[in-house]
Amino acid sequence: MSKRNLTRRQSWRIQKIQDERSARAERRAERAEETLLGGDLGSEQQGLVIAHFGVQVDVEALDGAERGQVRRCHRRANLPALVTGDRVVWRADNQQSGVIVALQPRRTELFRPDHRGQLKPVAANVDRLVIVFAALPQPHRNLIDRYLVAAEQAQLEPLLVLNKADLLELPEHAEIRTWLDDYAALGYRTLCLSATAGDGLDTLRRELRDHVNVFVGQSGVGKSSLINALLPDADLRVGALSEMTGKGTHTTTTARLFHFPEGGDLIDSPGIREFGLMHISHEDLLDGFIEFRPFLGHCRFRDCQHLHEPGCALLAAVASGAISPGRMNSYRHILASLQDN
Ligand SMILES: Nc1nc2c(ncn2[C@@H]2O[C@H](COP(=O)(O)OP(=O)(O)OP(=O)(O)O)[C@@H](O)[C@H]2O)c(=O)[nH]1
Numbered sequence: 001m002s003k004r005n006l007t008r009r010q011s012w013r014i015q016k017i018q019d020e021r022s023a024r025a026e027r028r029a030e031r032a033e034e035t036l037l038g039g040d041l042g043s044e045q046q047g048l049v050i051a052h053f054g055v056q057v058d059v060e061a062l063d064g065a066e067r068g069q070v071r072r073c074h075r076r077a078n079l080p081a082l083v084t085g086d087r088v089v090w091r092a093d094n095q096q097s098g099v100i101v102a103l104q105p106r107r108t109e110l111f112r113p114d115h116r117g118q119l120k121p122v123a124a125n126v127d128r129l130v131i132v133f134a135a136l137p138q139p140h141r142n143l144i145d146r147y148l149v150a151a152e153q154a155q156l157e158p159l160l161v162l163n164k165a166d167l168l169e170l171p172e173h174a175e176i177r178t179w180l181d182d183y184a185a186l187g188y189r190t191l192c193l194s195a196t197a198g199d200g201l202d203t204l205r206r207e208l209r210d211h212v213n214v215f216v217g218q219s220g221v222g223k224s225s226l227i228n229a230l231l232p233d234a235d236l237r238v239g240a241l242s243e244m245t246g247k248g249t250h251t252t253t254t255a256r257l258f259h260f261p262e263g264g265d266l267i268d269s270p271g272i273r274e275f276g277l278m279h280i281s282h283e284d285l286l287d288g289f290i291e292f293r294p295f296l297g298h299c300r301f302r303d304c305q306h307l308h309e310p311g312c313a314l315l316a317a318v319a320s321g322a323i324s325p326g327r328m329n330s331y332r333h334i335l336a337s338l339q340d341n
């Protein structure tokens with residue numbers, strides 16, 4: 001036999017020696033890193049990633065004497081890539097920066113395709129998707145429903161915000177308010193307000209408290225107007241965004257975390273605002289229409305597309321009024337768009 005057969009015990013010993021070697025190498029690398037960073041590091045502290053710039057991230061101290069202050073940090077090489085919203089353990093150095101030594105488990109992750117179409121996390125621990133729409137620009141139910149599907153998929157609680165309430169007084173826009181009622185009837189949180197007139201902003205502030213929020217919606221619905229009204233230090237926000245623009249390639253994906261004065265956080269970037277518009281599977285699409293769920297699996301044909309098949313449980317539910325024709329149309333519209341690409 002040319003190949004040496006190792007006994008289990010021998011392989012175990014070899015593995016153990018290798019493990020010890022790599023652990024020693026890791027400790028050496030850490031010590032070298034600490035020396036490089038200017039000697040002793042402070043004790044371990046909890047932190048929140050509020051922005052990232054390639055290999056560096058801005059970490060806000062969540063405890064200790066520096067609570068609320070921000071340091072630019074490097075991460076240990078053995079850690080995965082970090083995203084805005086990540087909870088981390090970090091140690092300060094004596095040069096106004098620090099090292100991230102651990103990543104806490106993420107409660108949720110928001111993904112976006114990178115330039116090669118690979119899904120990459122862009123934000124962590126978001127739990128609220130604020131879907132903004134308005135009478136103008138003309139809203140599309142299938143777009144709102146698409147965001148709802150994305151929210152279900154990412155396990156974010158959606159909040160439907162109908163902005164520009166002032167325009168609803170015009171008879172041609174009156175019908176839009178009934179959409180909110182439809183969504184409320186499905187069990188979704190809804191809110192009608194006006195960013196410019198200020199109506200309903202206090203309710204919105206209360207809704208955002210205790211959550212990490214992301215705003216999405218068609219261009220022109222008033223996302224920036226709302227965010228500026230909620231973050232009174234608008235200069236700081238505009239400044240932060242233009243700073244990113246200066247950084248070139250990461251402009252569209254670098255997300256920032258902001259604290260609302262009344263509590264709650266916002267994660268925002270041009271890329272984050274597009275969350276929910278990426279490809280979804282047929283299964284996720286169906287599952288994202290929450291009122292469809294009781295009927296799924298009850299069609300005559302296992303591969304039913306719920307379009308015009310005989311014995312379709314969803315079509316029967318539309319006929320009986322359990323599913324609204326508007327939502328069924330949305331489903332069809334989104335399904336067709338999935339099959340087109
Ligand atoms: N009538 C009315 N107009 C509003 C209201 N809120 C915002 N607008 C106007 O709507 C327009 C678009 O608002 P933005 O805040 O830029 O919209 P946006 O969603 O951030 O758009 P993008 O930045 O393109 O994504 C602006 O002219 C606002 O002044 C509102 O409550 N009522």
Ligand SMILES: [Zn+2]
Pocket residue numbers: 299304305306307309311312313314315
């Ligand atoms: Zn069916």
